[in-house]
Amino acid sequence: MPVDAKGAVARLKELRTLTADKDGAQRLAWSPLWLKAREWFQSKLHELPVEHHLDAAGNSWTTLAGVSKKNLILGSHLDSVPNGGWLDGCLGVLSAHAVLRRIAEEFAGKPPITIRLVDWADEEGARFGRSLLGSSAFAGTQSIAQDRGRTDAQGVRLDEALAACGVNIERIGEAGKERVDAAAYLELHIEQGPVLESMNLPLGVVLGTKGVERHAITFHGEEAHSGSTPMSARRDALAAAAKLALEIRSIAKKYPDAVCTMGSVKTFPGIVTAVVGRCEATLDQRDLDAAVLADLYAQAQEKSRQFAGEEGCTVEWSRIWNIAPEPFHPELIALCDEAIRETAGRSHLMPSGPLHDAAEVSRAGIPTVMMFVQSLRGISHNKIEDTREEHLELAIAAFDKLASKAMAWIQAK
Ligand SMILES: [Zn+2]
Numbered sequence: 001m002p003v004d005a006k007g008a009v010a011r012l013k014e015l016r017t018l019t020a021d022k023d024g025a026q027r028l029a030w031s032p033l034w035l036k037a038r039e040w041f042q043s044k045l046h047e048l049p050v051e052h053h054l055d056a057a058g059n060s061w062t063t064l065a066g067v068s069k070k071n072l073i074l075g076s077h078l079d080s081v082p083n084g085g086w087l088d089g090c091l092g093v094l095s096a097h098a099v100l101r102r103i104a105e106e107f108a109g110k111p112p113i114t115i116r117l118v119d120w121a122d123e124e125g126a127r128f129g130r131s132l133l134g135s136s137a138f139a140g141t142q143s144i145a146q147d148r149g150r151t152d153a154q155g156v157r158l159d160e161a162l163a164a165c166g167v168n169i170e171r172i173g174e175a176g177k178e179r180v181d182a183a184a185y186l187e188l189h190i191e192q193g194p195v196l197e198s199m200n201l202p203l204g205v206v207l208g209t210k211g212v213e214r215h216a217i218t219f220h221g222e223e224a225h226s227g228s229t230p231m232s233a234r235r236d237a238l239a240a241a242a243k244l245a246l247e248i249r250s251i252a253k254k255y256p257d258a259v260c261t262m263g264s265v266k267t268f269p270g271i272v273t274a275v276v277g278r279c280e281a282t283l284d285q286r287d288l289d290a291a292v293l294a295d296l297y298a299q300a301q302e303k304s305r306q307f308a309g310e311e312g313c314t315v316e317w318s319r320i321w322n323i324a325p326e327p328f329h330p331e332l333i334a335l336c337d338e339a340i341r342e343t344a345g346r347s348h349l350m351p352s353g354p355l356h357d358a359a360e361v362s363r364a365g366i367p368t369v370m371m372f373v374q375s376l377r378g379i380s381h382n383k384i385e386d387t388r389e390e391h392l393e394l395a396i397a398a399f400d401k402l403a404s405k406a407m408a409w410i411q412a413k
Contacts, residue, residue, distance in 0.1 A: 001106045003400035005393040008098040012392075015040060015078075015094070016086040024383030025086055029079040029122035029133075030161040037078045041119065044097060049109040056174035057137035058121035058167040064104055066114040072406055073185045073366075074099055075118035077134075077357060081126040085385025087190045087392075091373070093119050095188045095396045099403045113410050114181070115403075120357045121167075128158045135357035137172040138179065139364035144169055183410040184332060185361040185368040188399040190387055192354055194378030202391040203398055204348040205336040206370035209359040210257070210286040211325030213297045217244070217304060221313040223269055223277030235312035238267050238276035243307040244300070248283065251299045257351050258287040258296055288325045288351035326359040332369035335405040340371065343398035371399055 019027045019037050027034045038060060045052060051063045063071075076092020096117045103111050121134030128150040136142045148169055150158040159169040189206075191197075196204050221237035241262075248260035261284045268278040285296040301317060308315040333349070340347035352370065362368035373395035376386045387395075 001102055003098050003102040003396055005098065005396035008094045008396050009389060009392050011044065011094050011097070012086060012090055015090055019080075020086065020383070023083040025080040025084040026082060027078060027080040027084070028082055028127050029124060030127065030165050034079050035165065038119065041078060041093065041097075048101065048104055050100070050104075054166070055138070055178050056167070057134045057142070057172035058162065058165055059134040059138060059175055059178070060119040060121070061178060062100070062117040064100055064109075064111065064115045066107075066111040068113045068411075069181045070183045070410055071114035071116050071181050072403065072410055073116045073118055073182055073361070074187070074403060075120060075185070075357070076187050076189060077120045077123035079122055079124050079126075081124050081381045083383055084124075085380050085382060087385055087387055088192065088380050089123060089189070091190055091387075091392065091395070092188045093117070095399050098396055099400045102400060103403070111407070113183070113407055123357050127152045128161070130158070131355060132357055132360050133172075134175065135360035137175040139360040140173065140176045141360060141363060142173055144172065179364060179366065182366045183413070184329075184406050185358060185366050186332075186399070186402055186406055187356065187358045187368075187370045188395055189356060189370055189372060190380060190385070191372040191375045192378070192380040193375065195350055196348065196372060196374040197376065197378060199348060201344075201346055201348050202374050202394050203340045203344050204350045204372040205333055205340060206328060206352050206358075206372055207333060207349055208288050208325060208327035208362070209352045209355050210259075210288050211290060211293045211323055212355075213283075213285045213293060213322050214320040215283045215297075216318045216320055217241070217281045217283055218316050219279045219281070219304075219308055219311075219313045220316070221275070221277050221279075221311065224275040226273045226275060229275055234275050236275050237279035237311070237313050238265075240304075240307040240311040240313045240315065241265060241279040241281045243310070244281070244304050247303045247307070248285075248300055251296055251303070252285075255287060255289075255292050255296075258285070258292055259353060260285045260296060260300070282320065286353055288327060290325050293325060323355070326362050328358070328362055328369045329367035331409065332367050332406065335409060336369045336371055336402050339398050339402035339405055343401055344394055369402075371395065371402060
């Protein structure tokens with residue numbers, strides 16, 4: 001029985017019409033439009049023999065009970081960034097819905113194992129700066145103590161915004177109960193990068209999410225008059241930072257999938273007539289391999305000290321944030337690769353630079369894999385985010401195939 005891929009694409013368009021304005025999607029988590037999107041999604045479940053509830057963190061669970069309680073979870077997120085696209089997150093939820101419908105029909109409402117659909121709460125963290133809020137509560141990696149007092153741009157506190165949606169922040173950890181009998185997690189997502197398009201491939205298997213090292217780096221030199229200070233007497237903090245900004249490219253290029261970015265540079269005093277006395281920069285480094293990530297970090301540190309020395313400066317590092325790489329399950333990676341080959345002919349194995357809810361699920365010890373579909377121009381978090389319709393349909397068909405393979409895999413365990 002084929003999955004209704006065209007129907008899923010039609011529903012994606014319906015959701016876009018409902019929740020986007022001229023600037024793009026506005027399904028910001030914990031906002032009225034996000035609640036409206038969720039209510040709309042509920043209306044699509046009426047004809048199915050499913051149970052539905054929200055967990056303690058506001059994650060939305062739809063369960064098709066099977067003969068066995070062991071369950072296969074399919075999911076993603078309906079929330080968006082402000083002025084976001086129509087596919088980020090929604091593609092995964094609406095594809096999971098199409099697969100759930102196909103399975104319910106094929107097994108006359110009672111599949112051999114239980115199938116669950118999850119719409120994670122606040123994946124984006126766009127409003128309060130805490131990404132993966134719902135999935136981290138599910139995984140047991142939530143950080144309520146640090147997150148409790150977060151505020152949005154209007155000064156609304158995170159705990160208040162959650163309370164308005166019926167979620168008590170002190171209790172979000174109870175979402176961990178939903179992990180019972182979870183046997184595997186699958187997520188379909190747009191790539192949000194240019195790799196698949198550049199290879200002319202519609203679909204790819206995600207090997208895992210890259211780990212991140214994020215640091216503030218400050219070079220200290222000496223402010224001096226730009227007219228009276230000879231070049232040889234300068235201690236130019238910007239010169240040291242600039243050398244590092246170029247060097248991180250060579251450091252990253254030693255590894256095929258590593259990325260290093262100096263995204264922000266501030267100079268002090270920052271006036272046209274003074275040598276830069278202090279330069280504050282940020283560095284973001286990512287790779288799927290923990291040893292590679294550690295090496296990227298160590299090399300950048302070493303080079304920063306060398307360049308500081310060359311320019312008569314000193315350097316200090318302070319970690320802003322870091323997260324370990326999360327490799328996905330090897331057997332599910334193999335099944336995903338198979339499903340893609342059978343559907344699209346060719347497949348590609350790739351790490352994900354962006355973080356995803358799937359990484360939190362995997363961190364909780366639940367076998368996980370993700371499938372990527374090509375993003376046009378590699379753009380997302382933007383109203384021009386798009387994927388060819390034939391690629392969306394191919395992705396939903398391949399994801400459906402993956403779900404069947406994962407069901408058989410769970411039954412055989
Ligand atoms: Zn997403």
